[in-house]
Amino acid sequence: MNPAYEKLLKCYKACENKLPYNPKIGIVLGSGLGGFADSLSIDAEISYSEIEGFPVSTAPGHKGRFVFAKIDDIPIVIMQGRVHYYEGYAITDVVLPIRLMGLMGIEILLLTNASGSVNPQYLPGDFMLITDQISNFTPSPLVGANIDELGVRFPDMSNIYRGELQEAIRNAAGKLKVSLREGVYLQFTGPNFETPHEVKMAGILGADAVGMSTACEALAANHMGIKVAGISCISNLGCGLSDKPLSSEDVNEMAALSGPKFEKLVIQTIKEFGELL
Numbered sequence: 291m292n293p294a295y296e297k298l299l300k301c302y303k304a305c306e307n308k309l310p311y312n313p314k315i316g317i318v319l320g321s322g323l324g325g326f327a328d329s330l331s332i333d334a335e336i337s338y339s340e341i342e343g344f345p346v347s348t349a350p351g352h353k354g355r356f357v358f359a360k361i362d363d364i365p366i367v368i369m370q371g372r373v374h375y376y377e378g379y380a381i382t383d384v385v386l387p388i389r390l391m392g393l394m395g396i397e398i399l400l401l402t403n404a405s406g407s408v409n410p411q412y413l414p415g416d417f418m419l420i421t422d423q424i425s426n427f428t429p430s431p432l433v434g435a436n437i438d439e440l441g442v443r444f445p446d447m448s449n450i451y452r453g454e455l456q457e458a459i460r461n462a463a464g465k466l467k468v469s470l471r472e473g474v475y476l477q478f479t480g481p482n483f484e485t486p487h488e489v490k491m492a493g494i495l496g497a498d499a500v501g502m503s504t505a506c507e508a509l510a511a512n513h514m515g516i517k518v519a520g521i522s523c524i525s526n527l528g529c530g531l532s533d534k535p536l537s538s539e540d541v542n543e544m545a546a547l548s549g550p551k552f553e554k555l556v557i558q559t560i561k562e563f564g565e566l567l
């Protein structure tokens with residue numbers, strides 16, 4: 291058996307009997323949304339450390355647990371803390387939690403993150419609906435023997451961020467009167483921030499925002515047939531778009547400032563997604 295699949299099944303077995311229900315929607319919380327689960331009535335939680343073999347995030351400020359809760363009666367699973375490729379994990383480990391949520395039963399995955407702007411019109415504090423992505427700067431999580439149980443060898447990627455989910459996010463933003471940018475997310479490996487020319491390159495390639503997560507997760511989810519949606523919180527101008535050097539403290543501070551508004555947008559988005567289940 292493919293070792294990545296073997297590990298995935300082992301992790302699933304370790305949490306199968308702790309699931310309060312089969313969640314229909316999965317959410318990955320990015321920077322700034324750390325407190326999101328605190329506002330919900332939690333039905334169950336599973337710490338990543340309880341799942342043998344599960345990659346535990348080393349990134350500062352990232353908690354590590356799955357939280358199960360309901361929003362408008364929709365059963366959801368929330369990943370509070372994700373694993374990043376820059377932490378040194380194999381890319382198949384980075385996407386293991388996503389695949390695990392797939393095995394738990396999610397049909398829709400909402401990915402959130404903080405990102406740097408590439409499009410000069412996109413400013414810190416803006417939210418960007420992700421319409422497509424560029425993931426070629428990190429290895430594909432599908433390299434290696436295909437896990438036929440999850441998806442096909444050569445999956446189509448023309449429609450990762452489903453149109454109907456994009457429309458639902460636009461509706462959610464509209465109802466809340468939150469202005470929403472739209473664009474293409476490009477994932478670099480990190481952990482270093484980009485150089486000015488790397489940001490310039492990202493723009494030439496068609497990106498509007500850059501970050502260090504999300505695209506590989508979306509790719510693995512799409513492989514499994516999970517419908518993906520994504521929202522970036524622009525936490526800073528990309529390198530070269532301002533004179534200020536970048537620091538993770540500033541990025542986290544700005545993401546935290548956007549947190550309350552981001553939380554509202556995510557909650558309303560889940561409600562809108564509920565109409566599509």
Ligand code: HPA
Nearest residue numbers: 404405406500501502528
């Ligand atoms: N670059 C890469 N990742 C990021 C950034 C950035 O400017 N901001 C937040 N995550």
